[in-house]
Amino acid sequence: MTLPRRTLLAAGLGAVGLSAPRITHAQAGAGRVVIIGGGFGGATAARFARDNFANLDVTLIERSRTFTTCPYGNLVLAGRRDMASITFGYERLAARGVRVVHQGAVSVDPATKRVRLADGAEVAYDRLIVSPGIDLRWGAIEGYDEAASARMPHGWVPALQPISLLRAQLEAMADGGVFVMAIPDNPFRCPPGPYERISMVADYLKRAKPRSKILALDAKNGFSKQPLFQEAWQELYPGMIDWRGASNDGRVMRVNAAQMEVETEFGEKIRGAVINIIPPQMAGRIARDAGLANPGGWCPVKPVSFESTQVPDVHVLGDATVAAPMPKSGFVASSHAKQAIACIAASLAGRPLPPALYFNTCYSHVGVDYGISIVGVFRGMPERFVEVEGSGGISPRNSTMTPERRVEQRRLEALYADGWYEAATNEMFG
């Protein structure tokens, strides 16, 4: 639904109508919440606000009419899902009373509290939520720009490039080819994602091109759920996967897309039949332009409310934020979203902010009927985020379980991953 400017004004949204009476403000705690970005953070924020705070007027600004999730993209890569099954529309959110505006957000003016849209319209807010996701740092790896990404796909930001491109290259690859991957240093979106990707590519190659190899070049020396992934690789894909950490010359410094070649820190040149480059990242453009990001390109936030520490009345969610030790994950972005909405409602009503509890579970598919996870429970303290001692952690190692229990544990976690995916996407778009 594209609302022309006049419609926005008639709906009481237009910033130009500053003198118009704002009927909603007659109610205590009422206010206009505008959300930029309809992913895990933004869409969950919209739904949670509609379900729980009737006097919040909610507008969701999202350029695209559909949302393709990053989670489960690796299953598309494996040929075990199709694009349609990971793509969702905003119709149900609109039916729930969220004003969905399919326009790009061009700029934010915190002084007048307005968002300018691509079509020139302006939307006024009392509280703004920015859930912009990430942008890729083109050129951070020398030679890796947008043009190069067509030959060497990233498959890391569905709005920029569908995972189906990398899938098509894998399908076209001859048996015996080498799939080369470059994995960035922290922080980046979805810490276990590259390793689930290695696993799902291996799952496909084992079935379709069993003489092929995977070479994963990593800019760091350790990774999320590492012992679980590596045990599983040995068990499921013996001899297929070679992972090299930074101290083993794993850092990719430059690429030559024409030659289908990457070059490592110590100067080794490596050719691949298919090359997947996951480059360094930063907060999405609208957040950086709005003054929400620090010099490192990420957005610092208050741990209790996810309000920006740099711009008042603007909350930032999800991957774009500085929220370690929480990971940059879709699950935890939805947790940020609920807390931010509850804090916005409390602040508009003059009530104290609710205590901040954040929850994350990241499942990874490693093979068929083989899932693993990492759990984290976090609290937002006035000055920092803390992980609750004694809670969370990764799935049990093989050595701690009986053979029967091992099979059952991995099978159940793969099943629960599907359950999480359905629950999460249903909450946003169902």
Add this chain to the structure above:
Amino acid sequence: MPFVKLRVLLTSSLLAVGPALLLTMPAHAQTAAEAALLAGGCVGCHGVSGQGGHGIPSIRDTQSRADFVATMQAFRANQREATVMGRISRGYTEAEITSLAAFYARAQ
């Protein structure tokens, strides 16, 4: 990445919790919205109405409050076989588990 892993000691007794944390912790979720906020982690996998699916059990109206609390306590104490719930349950205080029981358990 500045990965400061400051862990908060959270024992089964609220009295053992540091005063700073205690200040930010509710005794109970007071409103439906507060309960929904607290239940955010549950919703992530068990679904918006706790209905479950894909092998994940329903938690809506399936147990009494006392049984709900006992189940969570058993998960916390590793006295009940779990895939993820042991790791999860140890992140919540007893007061929070009581609030979740009130939110999810069937009418008494």
